[in-house]
Amino acid sequence: MRKTHALVQVAIGLLDDPSGRHWGYDLSKRCGVRGGVLYPMLTRMLDEGWLTDGWEDPTTIEGRPPRRYYQLTDAGRLELGAVLQQARRDARFTALFPRLGTLFARYAR
Amino acid sequence: MTELIDAAVVWPTLLVALAIFGAAPNLALRLLLRAYPKDHPRRAELWAELQVVPRWERPFWVCEQVDGALFEGLKSRRRRKAVQGHDISLDFALRILRTGSSVVVLSASGRPVAELNPGDSFTYRSRTYRCVGRRGRLDIVRVDRDATRRMVFPRDK
Numbered sequence: 001m002r003k004t005h006a007l008v009q010v011a012i013g014l015l016d017d018p019s020g021r022h023w024g025y026d027l028s029k030r031c032g033v034r035g036g037v038l039y040p041m042l043t044r045m046l047d048e049g050w051l052t053d054g055w056e057d058p059t060t061i062e063g064r065p066p067r068r069y070y071q072l073t074d075a076g077r078l079e080l081g082a083v084l085q086q087a088r089r090d091a092r093f094t095a096l097f098p099r100l101g102t103l104f105a106r107y108a109r
Numbered sequence: 110m111t112e113l114i115d116a117a118v119v120w121p122t123l124l125v126a127l128a129i130f131g132a133a134p135n136l137a138l139r140l141l142l143r144a145y146p147k148d149h150p151r152r153a154e155l156w157a158e159l160q161v162v163p164r165w166e167r168p169f170w171v172c173e174q175v176d177g178a179l180f181e182g183l184k185s186r187r188r189r190k191a192v193q194g195h196d197i198s199l200d201f202a203l204r205i206l207r208t209g210s211s212v213v214v215l216s217a218s219g220r221p222v223a224e225l226n227p228g229d230s231f232t233y234r235s236r237t238y239r240c241v242g243r244r245g246r247l248d249i250v251r252v253d254r255d256a257t258r259r260m261v262f263p264r265d266k
Contacts, residue, residue, distance in 0.1 A: 040177055068157065
């Protein structure tokens with residue numbers, strides 16, 4: 001997958017909670033990536049096997065339809081981790097360095 | 110009098126605001142979702158996401174989905190159509206490879222394969238779930254005479 005700002009931002013958002021469930025709207029808010037870019041990217045990640053998806057249990061919610069969630073796979077953690085490692089050394093992503101730094105500092109602990 | 114004029118100015122504004130932040134995003138999204146194939150998970154996903162987007166943000170959020178729906182949705186439709194074509198050929202016990210605009214039949218049976226000669230054509234009826242009753246026309250440009258499976262559809266020249 002081509003390394004773009006959006007990909008790095010989404011990788012940060014997903015690896016922020018590597019074992020959690022992520023929702024499209026919520027993820028787009030946290031990453032600052034608009035939906036028109038995010039959803040096709042999630043589809044590509046699903047195709048690559050970096051993510052798995054599922055649906056909310058309808059019995060646990062009320063008044064709204066069940067939402068689709070995404071969860072990182074082991075392969076996804078590795079690949080997106082590698083994307084972030086490369087982004088850290090790439091001057092194109094200077095603007096994202098503070099967020100990357102925070103993430104790596106948390107993993108270092 | 111001025112109060113009446115003020116009211117006339119305010120009411121349309123209020124109605125427009127209600128439309129933009131009320132019904133319009135739902136309607137626009139429903140129309141956009143039609144770009145995706147019927148059973149595409151993105152249809153249900155985006156509809157469910159819209160319900161959790163704050164009202165004031167909805168018009169902008171729906172606008173964000175336009176390019177995704179057009180590119181991703183239409184691409185999925187095109188891909189689905191290609192896969193359907195493949196499924197049809199499986200249903201007929203025919204293995205079909207498309208080469209350019211021609212159709213190459215590698216194996217077919219049900220009536221003597223010898224009857225299918227290069228240049229032959231026949232009408233078929235699909236039995237796949239998505240294409241019930243749809244008719245199409247195939248031009249046979251090559252036949253594998255070692256085919257063993259039977260084709261169950263009558264020849265209709």
